[in-house]
């Protein structure tokens with residue numbers, strides 16, 4: 075083998091830049107592969123979570139520039155250090171340029187050490203391996219070539235991915251273990267390829283051939299993410315019954331909207347001008363009670379007419395992330411489909427309303443797609459996650475951070491479903507779920523600055539940090555944090571309302587407004603710092619969590635009405651079936667609101683420990699709550715701790731607990747709830763673990779600790 079000629083010193087900056095770009099691009103390709111390509115490969119039925127290829131291309135460019143800068147510095151300054159003169163300077167420049175990305179990754183690991191899945195021992199092993207690879211690459215011969223630049227850059231990346239897989243393995247049991255072994259093997263294979271690629275990089279000057287190969291890999295990864303797009307699910311139609319003459323049904327579920335933040339319910343800020351117009355020809359229920367404080371049980375109640383303890387789709391000891399709805403419960407969509415309706419759903423909440431939880435049953439068309447991710451929900455272990463946090467201070471990042479489709483996209487999705495349906499005269503059952511007011515509260519401009527209080531530096535990561543701090547330390551949320559959250563939450567509602575206005579216009583244009591039953595409701599509310607709580611789910615049954623809007627426009631009705639009696643999510647199924655002339659099942663817990671509601675009755679609600687609040691290991695969320703609302707009284711019984719009784723008319727924010735075990739009113743409320751609890755509690759069998767894809771979807775929507 076010929077000994078290469080010594081390189082001239084003026085070539086060192088160029089060599090440094092070449093190897094710097096190479097090493098950083100290797101990391102960029104690994105990052106993109108791990109985020110956007112590997113998930114597609116590891117699950118046969120994986121509904122691909124698309125990554126925005128343009129954003130990925132920007133990141134690759136940023137990494138190339140960072141690598142060029144680091145390599146240039148190495149090439150300019152290293153040869154000037156006298157003490158190093160005896161060593162092979164070209165090798166030193168190559169090694170330094172290569173190690174720049176490893177150094178940044180390791181630094182990031184050290185910063186993350188406190189709250190990351192990477193244990194100290196993994197950190198130490200990574201450190202040793204990277205140092206060995208870097209020291210090796212500073213030498214000469216085939217070992218040195220093998221070490222640089224791929225391997226030194228690859229080691230931290232491969233370990234990042236490997237650790238993530240191991241963490242998922244331990245969380246997902248045996249199903250995950252097979253997947254993880256394949257994943258680790260794949261990472262090992264990539265490592266071997268990196269090693270051999272390094273050996274062929276040579277010890278010459280500018281690494282032209284390697285750079286071309288890595289750039290090609292980057293382009294392929296971007297192209298894969300651009301081409302792979304998820305599609306809605308469609309089920310075969312098998313309808314024999316005729317439903318001609320029945321009105322269509324449209325249910326609009328506004329995720330996470332508490333009634334007291336809507337101007338149609340008297341809020342001081344003008345958040346819902348379009349719902350106010352809709353209210354003029356609808357029945358407005360001023361005391362809507364959600365059956366629970368999170369998406370899964372309330373939507374299951376909506377579709378079954380049963381309380382959470384009856385249908386079982388909620389958090390439990392066996393299902394800390396929630397149990398899927400058991401197949402023995404017949405859903406509203408199944409009933410309507412069987413009776414001759416076309417059934418279609420488009421949901422923004424691709425976590426709890428994904429097919430994994432069974433709420434899509436009965437829908438011929440189900441669109442649960444999530445937006446192409448740009449940056450969120452990327453963990454901080456990836457450098458693009460760090461970059462996002464820095465960028466958020468200078469550029470508006472709401473479009474980059476969003477994790478669910480916006481109202482405008484949901485409108486398009488809903489009408490795409492309507493247009494694609496077979497136009498065979500069947501009435502329509504359309505279900506649309508919007509998520510614009512959900513965490514991480516990212517209304518688009520100008521709605522983000524519609525109400526004062528926005529703090530541009532308050533990123534999703536900052537939300538999570540604040541959340542954990544408030545929850546774990548039972549501390550009061552700061553005034554600035556509170557003002558920011560409320561301004562963005564209200565902005566989200568105002569944006570959503572504007573989209574609802576457009577949705578109604580399009581319904582009118584499609585001839586589906588007048589003769590339809592249109593239900594607008596929210597599945598649950600949201601804590602914005604009350605009682606040192608944030609978010610929702612597994613938390614409490616106070617009004618901020620369960621007092622929700624409910625407006626119903628009956629077919630061919632154009633007069634407004636207001637009902638102040640308590641009604642619940644469980645009433646929707648009986649109402650819909652009644653309005654379209656179908657029988658109401660005998661076991662339904664709710665009652666039809668299509669008939670005048672004149673009498674007060676008891677409406678129940680339940681909250682079960684689980685989800686993000688539970689996983690903070692905070693004792694105050696490790697309990698079940700049940701409540702009953704009856705006229706102006708609300709009684710809340712926790713499985714541990716003192717019961718509470720409030721008079722909502724005099725004390726709407728529930729600050730004065732009237733519970734007194736000696737007193738008749740309290741005794742009566744407790745007996746009512748106890749009697750009801752005895753009739754509904756049952757154990758529902760089901761799969762004990764949520765699969766990894768669903769876990770990822772839930773994580774991206776903020777339901778699982780990051």
Ligand SMILES: [Zn+2]
Nearest residue numbers: 329330369597
């Ligand atoms: Zn929800």
